[in-house]
Amino acid sequence: MEIQLIFEQTIQRLLMFQDVIVQAPTGSGKTLAYILPLFTILMKKKKIWTKNEIGAVIIVPSRELAKQVGAVCKLFGNALSLSMRVLIGGKKGKYNSKTVPSLNAAVIIATPGRLQSLISCNSDFKKALKALEILIIDEADRYTDSSFKASMTEILQSLPKQRRTGLFSATQAKEMEEIVKFGLRNPIQITIANCGAVLDSVDSVETVSPNTLNNFYVVVKADQKLYLLIEFIRNHPKSKILIFFSTCQCVEYMEILRNFRRTGKSLMLCTDVLSRGIDVDNIDWVVQFDVPKQTSWFVHRAGRSARCGEVGNNVLFLTPEETAYIEFIEKYEKVSLIKMKANLKKNDDGAEQIRQHIVEMASKEREILECGTRAFMSFVESYVHHDCNVVCSPKDLDVIGYGHAYGLLRLPRMKEFHRNDLNEFKRSELNTSEIPYKNVEKEKRRQEKLLLLKTKDKSTQKAVRTQKKRLDTRQASKNSTRKRQHSETKENMDDLGSDFALLKKLKKGRLKKKEYDELMADSSC
Template identity: 30%
Template sequence: MGPATVSKVKKSSKKVEKKETALSLAEKIKKKALEEQKAKEAKIKANKEHEKKERKEAEKNALSINIEESEENKVQSFSDLKLIPELLEACQALKFDKPTPIQAEAIPYGLEGRDIIGLAQTGSGKTAAFAIPILQQLWYAQTPYFACVLSPTRELAVQIRETFDALGSSMGLRCATIVGGMDMMDQARDLMRKPHVIIATPGRLMDHLENTKGFSLRSLKFLVMDEADRLLDMEFGPVLDKILKVIPRERTTYLFSATMTSKIEKLQRASLTNPVRVAVSNKYATADNLIQSLMVVPEGYKNTYLVYLLNEFVGKSMIIFTRTCAHAQRTALLSRLLGFSAIPLHGQLTQSQRLGALNKFKAGERNILVATDVAARGLDIPSVDIVINYDIPTDSKAYIHRVGRTARAGRSGKSISLVTQYDLELILRIEAVIEMKLPKDVPDRDIILSLHDTVDKATAEAVRQTKEFQDTKADKKKRKGKKDDHDREER
């Protein structure tokens, strides 16, 4: 073997060694990456198991407290709660005769300084359930920025503020409402007056925490997250995380929600310490054989959508609910003008007219009854196939009563709500109470467009006839008033 050949062999050998070294290094890197990935997956799995175990333990503890301790704690009146005289007087002035179930369960734990998870619906008295313990503690502390209540909407924030103002009326309470859509400078001035209680939407509160000089919540003692399920549904989660980072860990926290979801459980673990869970059963459930839905109605098309539904369910027994007597009269007239067999039932009719309308509907002489809540209250009307909410009720319980007119005695039934842009807040409240999201029905667009002009003309005539009806009623009332005055003079 010559020198040239030996040199070639050596070079070839070195290349092989380098290649093997490179392969070995690549394998090591790959192996290390796989090991790291496995370790990471194992860690994630372990964390999940730990979280699951913690959640089960927390639920077990909270549930045992809720069931066992509440049995010993039967509160019959507000005086049983050992409240300060100022709060007792406020409760009496507000006609709070007896604590609601959520108040009877939650207030005692609040007065003990416990963190609370309250599962209750809108209209259950939950605002007073968290306001009363806060105001009782504030009476002894009298410090600014004492409590902060987070609300998902401006409207709810205003209602919460009204409850605090009413309960704290004789305590010198100072409140501030900090919500979007209002002037930041005016709100900053309110905050500089050092209110005891701040009721806020999360986004606007964070704006002030970041931008208003001299304002912080470092001395906060109470945090309330009201309608927490809606707070999270409205994507306030990241803002809530920010707020939780800038307020004291040593505080009392109340979390109120209509339902308990995985998101709520996560928020609970991040924000509450050893909480007691207070759950009030939902008495406002609707029948299982009732199909509920809504239709989103464009501006100016409400009557057209109604007529579309009357055509869809022609021949069926229906109740159309309206909010006012005028709407009931006009809607019945509109329906009749377009050939439907409708009759009104409302408070501007005489007693005999109301009874006549009801009897005709029950006998099947008229298959559409257009009624107000008040006129239909307490009436037993069997065999109703369809309920249409022409106007969405402002009280969620009224919705339950309305749709409860159908799907009775094992029969199936359907309810449809006509929802305009102004009704969205009301629908959200109703969905919280019935614990379900109402599915959307979408009408045939071509049919809607073909009906619209005819319905518009009929609506104009119905409005004219309704005005005539109301003018006649007013004249009769006026004449009766004059007659009564004359009779008194004669006597």
């Protein structure tokens, strides 16, 4: 129903030369809803597009989504003999002023940063954009971020005004008016509800999640979080599970989940890069291990399940300090969450067993030790900068609990919690500097560096001792000189006092002039 509605509403409007702002649940077919009219518009305009003409531009926020949209466009482009290019960053030096003209095509799919750089560095590419018929901005709410604003402003100012523009997303940004000012003319706002209805405004939306998606939350202590995740995976052995973490370092570290047996049939660990538009078939469960950095990302994370009318599930892991986030999500993202029981026994020592197992692995392999520390630090830094500090304050973060969950041997020094009482952390007495790398070559290089540092340290200590000895000698000399000068000054003051006393006696008549001269002569000798 949602797919049919978005096709009917969007395609019709774009073909009628109208700009549109489309908000529809995740997995409702937004990509096809703009690709179909895009190729129709280009073919109606002309059958053959030359190399110096760009007829359509699709802007997407990530490289991964650009590749996915490009794969879909390629099917239509090949069938209609229309050229297309996917322009993304991350390939330093590949595109320069000489090669840019060859990148022109009838359809361009690009990330904002790459598109901005091509527009600013090459006049031929910018000139080719004058033929633009339609601009599509996918995941439109992302472009109000400070990281995208400058790029989007320059891009929109460089494009012709007489064009059709479509903005598509599952959620619309609060600052969308800024984008509207630059890129759209009298836009038609199309909002598809999860119930399959077309609403008049975004404010009328009851929820932006698909009606086939079940949203849950579970409350668990920080130190039991990883244990609960492992148990959850074990309890769903036949399910395809997608797990979201805050950072790449966390994803890298949580690969240790694969060391625990019976951890599921199909398991994928990812960051929020995968949360927008990326299609992964038949995801049964989405697990949000951490609170997303931006609240709107919750909807996009959850939307990786229940695609195209299929039934899906989403569960958010919260600590007792984060329970206010539930009401926050319901109010601002219009998503209702159902409580799920953790099903962990009170005296269950599973979390401690997991911690000890990870500590044991980290005690033998330096790679795990360093990876765990990096993951923990990146998680804390990400948590401090999320957009709902009012309900999930960094001050309430259970640093010790997360340290135990990550299986850390030592808590790293971080300004974010330098005032916290960390005495309850189970600190390992093992000398971490003695833990070797599993990789022999890497460990050899580390030992060479340590030896070099020790040699430098010895040289430094010797230099410090020599310098200290010089300073002590210099200070002793200064003290001796100062003492001698003080003694001479005191003697001079005594002589001056004696002379002054003789002068007073002379003035008062107690001493004759001849006697005074004799005494003064004696004192000067």
